[in-house]
């Protein structure tokens with residue numbers, strides 16, 4: 290089976306590793322300042338972190354949750370994208386669905402005119418228990434989303450997941466098989482799983498699928514209840530980390546290069562060598578829809 294070369298034009302990606310506090314308006318203002326700065330540095334696509342408008346913790350989600358698209362964060366994000374003239378991956382925010390009362394960890398994406406072009410609800414909830422280290426149960430207050438998300442931009446198609454979603458290789462494999470050139474994950478790993486798995490998972494998703502992978506974390510705040518790992522990074526289709534940072538507020542830039550992706554896929558032609566006579570193709574029964582949602586047929 291052959292997979293056609295994906296459509297891809299060069300672009301500059303910026304990951305805004307934002308310092309997040311408990312004041313939502315301040316968080317939105319800080320996001321705006323940094324998105325405009327990234328745009329002034331030539332970024333075409335800008336990414337904010339997971340839970341960038343609220344502290345990260347299950348007890349905070351009900352208080353910070355907003356309706357999408359009526360809430361104040363969507364309005365602010367749409368204006369930021371428009372004023373900066375960029376595709377904006379608006380990190381994630383706690384969402385309240387008014388019709389069901391359910392809460393979600395949701396990422397919204399805007400085009401350079403400020404239109405909301407996609408909405409991804411975290412598909413795999415972060416429920417872990419590492420004795421003596423960290424117990425976190427998003428399912429205490431959140432519900433999982435029910436679709437995958439691929440966003441068509443003039444630069445190429447971009448897959449979107451949120452944090453724990455990176456641990457599930459099927460999601461990135463489906464995106465790559467469907468022609469996405471990158472997976473973007475707003476994320477907030479912690480001081481236990483960050484050093485162990487943050488970079489490893491990004492490099493794994495990148496090298497398995499020969500795509501770019503980017504994860505954008507909040508900056509670390511040791512006065513908060515959850516200490517984020519930071520280290521927002523971009524990994525190229527060879528599995529190399531091409532841009533990264535420490536744990537302070539920062540902006541990470543990377544130039545995404547179609548020739549590097551194409552030449553690496555030519556050198557190691559995995560897409561022509563898959564044995565779908567021996568194992569299933571994860572993307573076989575999956576269908577993309579015009580609104581960016583991706584579902585089983």
Ligand SMILES: O=C(O)CCC(=O)C(=O)O
Pocket residue numbers: 339414415451452453454456476477478479482483486
């Ligand atoms: O997978 C991990 O270790 C961390 C995940 C996480 O922090 C999240 O999903 O928000």
